[in-house]
Amino acid sequence: MPDRFDRRTFLGRAVRTTAGGLLVPSAAAAFLEACGTGTSSTTVPSTPRKGGSLTFATEAEINSFDARQGAWDSTGLCYARTVFDPLFTQAADGSVKPYLAQSIAHNPDYTQWTITLRPGITFHDGSPLDATVVKANLDGVAKSPLTGPALFNLDKVTVVDAMTVMVSTKIPWVPFPIYLTGQLGHMAALKQLSDISGKANPIGTGPFMFKEWAPGDHFTAVRNPNYWRQGLPYLDSITWKPIPDPQSRGNSLKAGNIDAMHSSDTQNVADFMNSGSYNQVNDLNSVLGEPDMGFVMLNTAVPPLDDIRVRQALAYATDRQKYIDTLGNGLTKPADGPFAKGSPYFGPTGYPGLDKNKAKQLVAEYQAAKGPISFKFGIINTAKGRQQNELLQAMWKEVGITTEIIQVEQSPYILNAIVGNYQAYGWRQFNTPDPDGNFVWWHSSTALPVGTQALNFARNKDPQVDQALITGRTNPDPAARAEAYKSIGARFGADIPYIWISAAVWIVAGGTKIQNLGKGTLPDGTKARGMASGVISAAEIWRTS
Structure with missing residues (x-):
């Protein structure tokens, strides 16, 4: 039901409709955005090629790069995963695996979660990722009227040592780590967090660094030369371009005006899922998690x-x-x-x-x-x-x-x-x-x-x-x-x-020159969960020419 009012639109409008104090109702669901990877058809040469740029059309625009204030839907999470990294992510089987974190452990009754960070990771401004930064990020989203309802069971975040934090919860919270794979788990530098306007440029640890954002037109990021995952990213730059109308988005891909796109419009899915002229991945038959x-x-x-x-x-x-x-x-x-x-x-x-x-x-x-x-x-x-x-x-x-x-x-x-x-x-x-x-x-x-x-x-x-x-x-x-x-x-x-x-059914489609759409690996080299509700990571996308 792509033209029915949905959670995506709800989140995208929430901040713009809160002048009267109605900020509270924004959604846990978007903070956990995922739907699973289903079938794909991709022509993949054996060796990734470095260089080149990519223009990817999204179904919407975001309102902020600040996780405390941004309504991060599928578009928002694509933007976020460009410049930020999450503490945890999902493996191909849907299990939670460390990303910026090195490990996570819980006490016997699941009311305390100890998170240890990977050493040696820095933000784009050169500042280190450490426990103080993680606490600042988690405290921020827990106190925010926008994101706080998803974390009402969180009691406190404590710095244990320079690279360790402990999260305490009010009652046992067995699936808590999954919350740190989405919006709530993406880490921003203290410099960005110090700006509470919601308008600060993003400063993350991610594979690309912020270059420019013209809201409603495009967001461009360039390769992070000091990315902690050696060899990544492959692209020199990526530009995300919102094209809200699905027919226009699909026609732009067909005309070659963009390189790739995502969509939950069934006509787009029908047009591209079985076409040999495009590489694509869709979640039509996925059973991971819970779909829209x-x-x-x-x-x-x-x-x-x-x-x-x-x-x-x-x-x-x-x-x-x-x-x-x-x-x-x-x-x-x-x-x-x-x-x-x-x-x-x-x-x-x-x-x-x-x-x-x-x-x-x-x-x-x-x-x-x-x-x-x-x-x-x-x-x-x-x-x-x-x-x-x-x-x-x-x-x-x-x-x-x-x-x-x-x-x-x-x-x-x-x-x-x-x-x-x-x-x-x-x-x-x-x-x-x-x-x-x-x-x-x-x-x-x-x-x-x-x-x-x-x-x-x-x-x-x-x-x-x-x-x-x-x-x-x-x-x-x-x-x-x-x-x-x-x-x-x-x-x-x-x-x-x-x-x-x-x-709902999602698809990510691109021309045959665009490789590794909706695919990726974890820091240990094993497969990560691919496209989820139109959300992808650009770190491992590459072009043949």
């Missing part, structure tokens, strides 16, 4: 959607396969929960399948007690967004449910979701390498009353979901965690706060 899901978000705190019969009727009336075939290029399969088939967290959800007769029965029951069912169905103000809503509107009308399509500009759309001023909204969310990243979106403690800022936008309150989230966070047994998250999928199948459609 496209769905209709229902406000369970307002009528008529506070009645389970209405939510059930909507689910029974929604032909997900028709939606996918009509507007999604037939690429994906219908979703019935937040996890994809093949994931260890996937299980039976009991989510209602297509059954128009059952939907009509539920509508009749509701109408007999409370009258006709009608509500406002929101979407951002785009032509494709309206087309998506109209298709669903027609399905629901067949069973006796009337909706009024409301198109809203992006900024008020965000605010409406935050304070619960909506009935049904098109949405895309929940991408994270570990389901714990969705704790703040699903727990009842963040399902505050309508009119109050809340991160649980659907206002769904379920004690069984809450307990499962605590189990997933605190229990180190992978089997127990898997069962806990399976139970959340089942509870969503019963509660129906979301009308599921399908998982």
Whole structure:
């Protein structure tokens, strides 16, 4: 559902809509951006070639290089991984591995995490990476209204010695290291951190150094000659160029105006995934982590959607396969929960399948007690967004449910979701390498009353979901965690706060001269996780000419 309002847009707009103090609701999910690498088609000569430049088109622009203030979506993390390095990253199998860190260890109950840094690493300004810098970075994101909600379980960060910090948590936090693979784990120099305006140029340890940024047009970085990973990067420079319209982005690649691009638009995916004229990697069949899901978000705190019969009727009336075939290029399969088939967290959800007769029965029951069912169905103000809503509107009308399509500009759309001023909204969310990243979106403690800022936008309150989230966070047994998250999928199948459609699909594509797209290695030489939700590292990309 690429033209539905999504977490990416939500994050990208969050800072620009917070003049009234609404900065708190920005997202843990983007700090854990990952979706997994699926299939690829790449022509790879045997020996990387040094030199040359690359222009890569992104789907959006960022608002800041400061992790405390930046809404780092897929574009933001691409920018970040150009000039910064994370403390940890993911291996090809999804496990967490040290990057700037040399090691991490926990105490028996997972409430203390000791992080030891690699020696001899310096920032672009020549200052050293040490424990004091790491503490400053982690304290900064923990205290920030933007990023702090993702770290509400963090108690304190202590400097143990020059190269060691200890992170203490309030309750056991088994998957904590995964948080340090994304936005929260990218380290900036003290000089950059001293500027709290959010406008400072980035100073990292990464493979490229900041050259210039013209917001809305391009960001260019040049090779770091003193990069701590010997031999990298291969390119002399890279330019990231935002082209928000997916058709324009795809046409730019076809015309040779750019060298590579990422996209979650299904038409782009269909155009490039099987073309022999381009190297590409996509996550169509990935089962690593948890993908973004496209769905209709229902406000369970307002009528008529506070009645389970209405939510059930909507689910029974929604032909997900028709939606996918009509507007999604037939690429994906219908979703019935937040996890994809093949994931260890996937299980039976009991989510209602297509059954128009059952939907009509539920509508009749509701109408007999409370009258006709009608509500406002929101979407951002785009032509494709309206087309998506109209298709669903027609399905629901067949069973006796009337909706009024409301198109809203992006900024008020965000605010409406935050304070619960909506009935049904098109949405895309929940991408994270570990389901714990969705704790703040699903727990009842963040399902505050309508009119109050809340991160649980659907206002769904379920004690069984809450307990499962605590189990997933605190229990180190992978089997127990898997069962806990399976139970959340089942509870969503019963509660129906979301009308599921399908998982999102990402692609990174480039001309045949561009090698190693969406691929990389860890410092020890083993394979790293490749493209994740359109996020790549430019360190190991190279050109044949």
